[in-house]
Amino acid sequence: MKSIPRIVFVLSLGVLATSMASAAEPIQPVRPVQDVNLAQVELGKKLYFDPRLSRSGFISCNSCHNLSVGGTDNLKTSIGHNWQQGPINAPTVLNSSLNVAQFWDGRARDLKEQAGGPIENPKEMAFSHTLTIDVLQSIPEYAIEFKQVFGVDEITIDEVTQAIAEFERTLVTPNSRFDRWLLGEKDAITSEELAGYELFKTSGCAACHNGEAVGGTSFQKMGIVEPYQTNNPVEGRIAVTGKDADRFTFKVPTLRNVELTYPYFHDGEAETLTEAVDIMGRLQLGRKYTPEENARIVAFLKTLTGEQPTFQLPILPPSREDTPRPRPFD
Amino acid sequence: MKSIPRIVFVLSLGVLATSMASAAEPIQPVRPVQDVNLAQVELGKKLYFDPRLSRSGFISCNSCHNLSVGGTDNLKTSIGHNWQQGPINAPTVLNSSLNVAQFWDGRARDLKEQAGGPIENPKEMAFSHTLTIDVLQSIPEYAIEFKQVFGVDEITIDEVTQAIAEFERTLVTPNSRFDRWLLGEKDAITSEELAGYELFKTSGCAACHNGEAVGGTSFQKMGIVEPYQTNNPVEGRIAVTGKDADRFTFKVPTLRNVELTYPYFHDGEAETLTEAVDIMGRLQLGRKYTPEENARIVAFLKTLTGEQPTFQLPILPPSREDTPRPRPFD
Numbered sequence: 001m002k003s004i005p006r007i008v009f010v011l012s013l014g015v016l017a018t019s020m021a022s023a024a025e026p027i028q029p030v031r032p033v034q035d036v037n038l039a040q041v042e043l044g045k046k047l048y049f050d051p052r053l054s055r056s057g058f059i060s061c062n063s064c065h066n067l068s069v070g071g072t073d074n075l076k077t078s079i080g081h082n083w084q085q086g087p088i089n090a091p092t093v094l095n096s097s098l099n100v101a102q103f104w105d106g107r108a109r110d111l112k113e114q115a116g117g118p119i120e121n122p123k124e125m126a127f128s129h130t131l132t133i134d135v136l137q138s139i140p141e142y143a144i145e146f147k148q149v150f151g152v153d154e155i156t157i158d159e160v161t162q163a164i165a166e167f168e169r170t171l172v173t174p175n176s177r178f179d180r181w182l183l184g185e186k187d188a189i190t191s192e193e194l195a196g197y198e199l200f201k202t203s204g205c206a207a208c209h210n211g212e213a214v215g216g217t218s219f220q221k222m223g224i225v226e227p228y229q230t231n232n233p234v235e236g237r238i239a240v241t242g243k244d245a246d247r248f249t250f251k252v253p254t255l256r257n258v259e260l261t262y263p264y265f266h267d268g269e270a271e272t273l274t275e276a277v278d279i280m281g282r283l284q285l286g287r288k289y290t291p292e293e294n295a296r297i298v299a300f301l302k303t304l305t306g307e308q309p310t311f312q313l314p315i316l317p318p319s320r321e322d323t324p325r326p327r328p329f330d
Numbered sequence: 331m332k333s334i335p336r337i338v339f340v341l342s343l344g345v346l347a348t349s350m351a352s353a354a355e356p357i358q359p360v361r362p363v364q365d366v367n368l369a370q371v372e373l374g375k376k377l378y379f380d381p382r383l384s385r386s387g388f389i390s391c392n393s394c395h396n397l398s399v400g401g402t403d404n405l406k407t408s409i410g411h412n413w414q415q416g417p418i419n420a421p422t423v424l425n426s427s428l429n430v431a432q433f434w435d436g437r438a439r440d441l442k443e444q445a446g447g448p449i450e451n452p453k454e455m456a457f458s459h460t461l462t463i464d465v466l467q468s469i470p471e472y473a474i475e476f477k478q479v480f481g482v483d484e485i486t487i488d489e490v491t492q493a494i495a496e497f498e499r500t501l502v503t504p505n506s507r508f509d510r511w512l513l514g515e516k517d518a519i520t521s522e523e524l525a526g527y528e529l530f531k532t533s534g535c536a537a538c539h540n541g542e543a544v545g546g547t548s549f550q551k552m553g554i555v556e557p558y559q560t561n562n563p564v565e566g567r568i569a570v571t572g573k574d575a576d577r578f579t580f581k582v583p584t585l586r587n588v589e590l591t592y593p594y595f596h597d598g599e600a601e602t603l604t605e606a607v608d609i610m611g612r613l614q615l616g617r618k619y620t621p622e623e624n625a626r627i628v629a630f631l632k633t634l635t636g637e638q639p640t641f642q643l644p645i646l647p648p649s650r651e652d653t654p655r656p657r658p659f660d
Contacts, residue, residue, distance in 0.1 A: 066381070
């Protein structure tokens, strides 16, 4: 029996060392989702996949934040109602609950506030909150589920966006190889990937790309050392604050699952990680990475791909005779 | 021990009676899927959900044959590349393996032949088979999976459509309430629904809507007793056979899951089952159903909704630097 306290002591030290190492790093592991309202999640999942939240009956949240391909659409800028070209690259919904605010310019405080935006944006789903409610209320299965989940007889947009946001809170991607390394599994990443991480830290990337989401915690100017050249007219956070200092300032995007969320930047003009790392190095840090350095950082970035959310494709309740019909072509 | 043979005899009689009753009906229960190549199914499921099979990178098979809403898009006619309006109502993919041929005019012999059509249709996915192969071959996870599943180093459209078709073969919907009734569960449908079924048979609907899919087994003229009035210019099977007798002749659609697959007819002009039953009665059978009769048939039709295929939303492998990029706007 004499050795047991010693084993416990050694184990405790090990855990302590790991958690200290992790705490000392600018990046923290993605925590598995906790404390969700599961009934809201299940309802929100249906709404997320329901194209009847759009005027055309063709576009759902999942159209541009496609959970089969990293929670985005892999297009420079998105396709909206009537094939309109969106102004900005669709940010991934994965780990978006970890963002300080939503949209590139942070104009929505949280996921709930965000969720109402695309529904009534004439360039996106081109619907209205009123019509959304009319559709949902006319479908008995939805009406009953809203009553069960929220206790309401009359659905409002408040419950709709709350349910979607609660589903989106579950879309975190823990257990990437990098997180396993952070948590103490020392051979979870290669020496090349580790060298890429060291360079990521020492050359300044982690000044903005840090925390659990490796980004998403601050707004930063695009083009600090050198101006960013783009034909995209979007000016970023100035649209929210009105402050000239916020011109070309954008929310720092998460680098979680960045291997999946191409193309990059608010205008989607960087097609590859190699290109994105090169531009970021030059424009933000005044540093021209060698091809070897660039490849090393890219190798590190690919270790940030986590477990993708998996779930059954939701089956949606059918419209009824009095459900407002989609109007795709008028 | 004496009573056992008698019980066996009674049970056998019961089974016999049930199977005879079922055999005597014009509709047979949907059989659960058997003998599939599971590796092809899993690969085909990914392809079915992959928007990179379209020129825009936005449209997948699931866009218009959406498995969340009955394997169709619930639009009169579909939205294709560049928001083009399709010529005809998207038929459901559910139970489509039971059809005598594919497309409304039967121009594809089977699901494999069908699957290649929309990819290169300029009004649908607007891509090409060559570019599809270029995309898939450039993605190592796909290249490896095609090699595992088909033993090929070079992917061709043949394996692509074979895998999609094999996945689609799994999209049957057994165990509807009506099928449970056919199989002997006498209280699986109500007396009103049963009366609707009797009227469905006695007034002639089952002459065309029969078999396992309650349709899909023959081509019939739309407008036998009275001509069908429509602005839709599609002329049906004459496009395949060139025979004048096949003008306005279409494949009889399945009525399985018809509650989910609104709107109805090849032009999608019937918004509700009530309307569809009324028009079919008048134009095909020369019979004006009373509102009560109509409601009875509709009640029966809703018992044909089966178990919807459920599976995990597939996660797709990311494009690589040399993967051809989507071109949504040029």
